[in-house]
Amino acid sequence: MNRRVVITGCAAITPIGNTRSEIVRHLTEGISGVSAMRPDNLLTEHIHSKVFGSVDYAIDYDFKxxxxxxxxxVAYYACQAAKEAIADAGLEENFVTSGRMGVAFGSTHGSPTVQRNIYRTFFGDSDAKLSSIGAVDYLKSMVHTTAVNITKMFGITGRVISSSTACTTSSQSIGYGFEAVKFGLQDAMLCGGADEYDTTTVAVFDNLLACSTDFNATPHLTPRPFDVRRDGLVVGEGAGAVILEDFETARKRGARILAEVLGFACNNNGGDLILPNMDGIEQTIRLGLDSAHVAADDIDWVSAHATATKMGDVIEAQAMARTYGAKPWVTALKSYMGHTMGSCGAIETILSMYLMQDGLVPPTLNLEAVDKRCAMVRHAQHLIEHPIRTVAVQNFAFGGVNTCLILRKAGS
Amino acid sequence: MGSDILSEEEESIHMTRSQITTHLLRIFSERFEIDDPGLDDDLREVYEFDSIDAIEMLREIELMLDSELTRDEKKQAMGISTLNQIIDYIEALAVARPAN
Known part of the structure; x- marks a missing residue:
């Protein structure tokens, strides 16, 4: 079995908004979602980076x-995005609960907020006899908490995939969901990822000298992917969810099709767990193109991983030049909201669909002077009206994991 | 939560049945968002009070009695399905414990 797979619903919670119109407004008007980091009475005073891609608007949860x-x-984010995506796809409850639909959803490490509370109990001075961890603390904090809270809330009985591969968490979710539908294991998959506000991740990257610190007083000016003044990534939070469906199933029910997933690739650098690897990235892109049965020339626009680290951007730019040449436009969407970690692949996929539909290539924010080592690709530095038929969404993670998703505009 | 919402006089493990009931109704309202449950209602059937809630309830009872429950005592609670049965259970636990 080798079926076409389409996206029929999506929703995102991002530092630049929760609705399509608000997100596109930020992208087209060049408005950053990066702001000052909130104190957490634990790590923030020790962290040099003082910026964060925060979700600073209220979300009207109505969960029982x-x-x-x-x-x-993190599960609040995941379930809200899932709820909005199911509604966006117009899926009926009897289909959602039929076993024909599964979930592929993950996060970087469950809920660090809940984990901190558990550690406080164990390592605090209080008598832990009666205040030991609650029965639900594990369910709230475990690494697959997003996926199974979604299955519970919507009565989903199909397969569960819960990747937790840092920055490739949700691109893997979409990729593995794509494969589950393509090969006939499920007729639909709810895919995505989420991560909550967490300074632990910032501390880790800060210790590796990978976080932005030069723009603490002007958060909107960082991150700066591909720019000569880039000084590291900005951690963010958010969630993204997409509904993948077998094309025929979607067509029969008269679903609105947002995009088609043409291909997916995932590989590993097979070596260092931190350093970017040009051969690994190049191979991922080539495998993605092969999976999609498209040529490099067919790619109109690339959503680059581009976190604004010194070497990561250079390696990615050079790998893109080796594979696509200088034809496709390239945008680093993280420049608007920071690196939303486990949710970035899904969020960037959703934003790519919005932009394909609107025929808009947004600029990489804060890209004022392109680093000459990154200059061999076609950077978008201002808003461009340009038909986008096929897009590549690239994500790379600690651990040497690389992914490439290839999407095509609906009706192309 | 728990002992925080007990008044001074309620902190004894030898509360009256009425005091236990009042305290439990407060826990049900504040912790489980279940207001004025019927004393003989099946908690699972009527209020979706599940096994996770039951474990949380045992923790509340430990706080109420200021005493850790043994594994055997916890196992005895597994068949409980109504508020009246919870009250019976707490009364039995209190009797088995020395007064403060």
């Missing part, structure tokens, strides 16, 4: 206690 009781902040 029956669902809330096993949810940490």
């Amino acid at each position: 206690r029956q669902y809330r009781k096993t949810m940490g902040p």
Whole structure:
């Protein structure tokens, strides 16, 4: 079995908005979602980077206690995005619960907020006899908490995939969901990822000298992918969810098709767990193109991983030049919201669909002077009206994991 | 939560049945968002009170009695399905414990 796979619904919670119109407004008007980091009375005073891609607007959750009781902040994001994506796809409850639909959803490390509370109990001075960890703390904090809170809330009985590969978490979710539908294992998959506000991740990157620190007083000016003044990544939070469906199933029910997933590739650098690897990235892109049965020339626009680290951007730019040449436009969407970690692949996929639909290539924010080592590709430095038929969404993670998703505009 | 919402006089493990009921109704309202459950309602059937809630309830009872429950005592609670049965269970636990 080798079926066509389409996206019929999506939703995102991002530092630049929760609705399509608000997100596109930020992208077209060049508005950053990066702001000052909130104090957490634990790590922030030790971290040199003071900026964060925060979700600083209220979200109107209406989850019943029956669902809330096993949810940490990351599961709130995941379930809200899932709820909006299911509604966007117009899926009926009897299909969602039929076993024909599964979930591929993950996060970087469950809920760090809940994990901190558990550690406080164990390592605090209080008598832990009666205040030991609660029965639900594990359910709130475990690494697959997003996926199974979604299955519980919507009664989804199909397969569960819960990748947790840092920055490739949700691109893997979409990729593995794509394969599950393509090969006939499920008729639909709810795919994505989420990560909550967490300074632990910032501390890790800060210690590796990979976080932005030069723009603490002007958060909107960082991150700066591919720019000569880039000084590292900015950690963010958010969630993204997409509904993947077998094309025939979607067509028969008269679903609105947002895009087609043409291909997916995932590989590993097979070596260092931190350093970017040009051969690994180049190979991922080539495998993605092969999987999609498209030529490099067919790619109109690339959503680059581009976190604004010194070497990561150079390696990615050079790998793109080797594979695509200088034809496709390249945008680093993280420049608008920071690196939303486990959710970035899904969020960037959703934004790519919006932009394909609108025929818009947004500029990489803060890209004022292109680093000459990154200059061999076609950077978008201002808003361009340009038909986008095929897009590549690239994501790379600690651990040497690389992914490439190839999407095509609906109706192309 | 738990002992925080007990008044001074309620902190004894030898509360009256009425005091236990009042305290439990407060826990049900504040912790489980279940207001004024019927004393003989099946908690699972009527209020979706599940096994996770039951474990949380045992923790609340430990705080109420200021005493850790043994594994055997916890196992005895597994068949409980109504508020009246919870009250019976707490009364039995209190009797088995020395007064403060």
